[in-house]
Amino acid sequence: MLVFERDMVREFAGFAPAETDQTDTTTLAEEAAETATAAAAPGGGVSVIAVESTAREIDSAVVIRGRTEAVRAVDLLAETSGRSVAAPIQKGALVSTGDVLCEIDMGTRAEALAEARARLAEAQANAPTASARVAEAQARLDEAETNLNNTESLASGGFAAETRVIAARAALRTAEAVLAAARGGAASAEAAIEAARSAVANAEREIERTRITAPFDGVLETDTAELGSLLQPGALCARVLDLDPIHLVGFVSEVDIERVEIGAMAGARLSSGREVMGQVTFVSRSADPTTRTFRVEAEVANPDLSIRDGQAAEILVRAAGRMAHLLPQSALTLDDAGSLGVRIAVADGDGDVARFAPVELLRDSPEGVWVAGLPEVARVIVVGQNYVTDGVAIAVTMQEGGS
Structure with missing residues (x-):
C-alpha cells in the first residue's frame, strides 16, 4: 500500500505530493551526476581497473566427442551346411584362439575323403606306366630315324630301292605319332593326379569347415548356434569381440586436424565418469564427404575388459603448447561486430587509451579462462571495460595479483 498508494498516504499525513516528488527527482538527478563525476578521473579519462597479465606456455589439447570401439569384431559364419552337434556357449564367455565354437555333423564327408584319397593313389600308380610308354615311344622314334638315315645312304649309292626309303619314312612318321600319343597319355596321368589331389584337398577342407573356431582371444557377444539347429552357408555361428586393447574413436574438424599427430597422448572421460589414457594410432588422410571431418583413433589398454564397446567418450588429444593469458571470465567482452575479445590499456602520449x-x-578453468592473441605483456581492463570504446582516454588503476 505504501508503494502503490504513496500519494494518498502522503496526503493523509499532511505532505504536499507534488513538491516532495519534485524534490526526490532533483535529489536523484544530483546523485547520478555526482556518481558520473566520481567515475571520471581528474585528467578527464574514464576510471577503470586493470591487471597486468604475462603470457605463459600451456599444453593445448584438441577436444573430440567420440566413442569406444572394439579393436576387432568378427561375425563367424558357417561355410557349409549341416546340423549343429555342439552344445551352445553362452554370450559373455571368454574364448581363446582355436576354441571350437560351433561344430557341424560330419555326415558322409569322411567317406568322400577316403574316396578322393583312393583315386589319388590310383592316379599315382598309373603315372609310371605312362612314363614308360613315353620312353618306349621315344626309343622307337630314335630307331626309325636311324633306319631312315641308313636307307637314304644306301639308296644314294644305288644299293637300295626307292621303295625302302619310302617305307623307312613311313615308319618314322608312325613312331612320331606313337610318341605324341604316349606323351598325351602321360599328361593325362599327371592331370588325373592333380585332380585327385584337388578332390582330397576339397574333402579335407569340407571336414575343416564343420568346426568353426575362434580366430583370436576375445569375448562372445552372442550365444553360439543352438544344438540341433540347421546351419546353412552364411548362417551366424557367433560374434566375437577383441576388447584388449580398445580404441577411442572420434572425428576432428578441418581446423584442428593439423594439430593431431600419430603417437600423441590422448586422454578420455567415459560416460561413466572413468578417465583413461592412451596414444593416437591412426589419423585419417581422407575426410568424410558429408561432415568434412577426419577419423582419429587412439589405443587404450583394457586388460580386465571393463571398457565396453560403444561407450560415449570425451577425448582430449595433446597438441603443441601455446602462449596464453589467464584472465577472469568477466574480462571478456564483444565489439560492435560481435567478435570476442578484451579491452586493454595502451599508452598514448601522456595518458592511456582503451583498445x-x-x-x-x-x-576454461576454475581460476579463469585461457586466451591467446594478446601481446606477451598486456594491461587488461577487468572493471569498466564495457563503458569505454577504442580511443577513449582512461585513468588506469592497477589491481594487485595480476597473472
Missing part, C-alpha cells in the same frame, strides 16, 4: 583486442578462447 579492443580480439582473443581466441583456448580453455
Whole structure:
C-alpha cells in the first residue's frame, strides 16, 4: 500500500505530493551526476581497473566427442551346411584362439575323403606306366630315324630301292605319332593326379569347415548356434569381440586436424565418469564427404575388459603448447561486430587509451579462462571495460595479483 498508494498516504499525513516528488527527482538527478563525476578521473579519462597479465606456455589439447570401439569384431559364419552337434556357449564367455565354437555333423564327408584319397593313389600308380610308354615311344622314334638315315645312304649309292626309303619314312612318321600319343597319355596321368589331389584337398577342407573356431582371444557377444539347429552357408555361428586393447574413436574438424599427430597422448572421460589414457594410432588422410571431418583413433589398454564397446567418450588429444593469458571470465567482452575479445590499456602520449583486442578462447578453468592473441605483456581492463570504446582516454588503476 505504501508503494502503490504513496500519494494518498502522503496526503493523509499532511505532505504536499507534488513538491516532495519534485524534490526526490532533483535529489536523484544530483546523485547520478555526482556518481558520473566520481567515475571520471581528474585528467578527464574514464576510471577503470586493470591487471597486468604475462603470457605463459600451456599444453593445448584438441577436444573430440567420440566413442569406444572394439579393436576387432568378427561375425563367424558357417561355410557349409549341416546340423549343429555342439552344445551352445553362452554370450559373455571368454574364448581363446582355436576354441571350437560351433561344430557341424560330419555326415558322409569322411567317406568322400577316403574316396578322393583312393583315386589319388590310383592316379599315382598309373603315372609310371605312362612314363614308360613315353620312353618306349621315344626309343622307337630314335630307331626309325636311324633306319631312315641308313636307307637314304644306301639308296644314294644305288644299293637300295626307292621303295625302302619310302617305307623307312613311313615308319618314322608312325613312331612320331606313337610318341605324341604316349606323351598325351602321360599328361593325362599327371592331370588325373592333380585332380585327385584337388578332390582330397576339397574333402579335407569340407571336414575343416564343420568346426568353426575362434580366430583370436576375445569375448562372445552372442550365444553360439543352438544344438540341433540347421546351419546353412552364411548362417551366424557367433560374434566375437577383441576388447584388449580398445580404441577411442572420434572425428576432428578441418581446423584442428593439423594439430593431431600419430603417437600423441590422448586422454578420455567415459560416460561413466572413468578417465583413461592412451596414444593416437591412426589419423585419417581422407575426410568424410558429408561432415568434412577426419577419423582419429587412439589405443587404450583394457586388460580386465571393463571398457565396453560403444561407450560415449570425451577425448582430449595433446597438441603443441601455446602462449596464453589467464584472465577472469568477466574480462571478456564483444565489439560492435560481435567478435570476442578484451579491452586493454595502451599508452598514448601522456595518458592511456582503451583498445579492443580480439582473443581466441583456448580453455576454461576454475581460476579463469585461457586466451591467446594478446601481446606477451598486456594491461587488461577487468572493471569498466564495457563503458569505454577504442580511443577513449582512461585513468588506469592497477589491481594487485595480476597473472
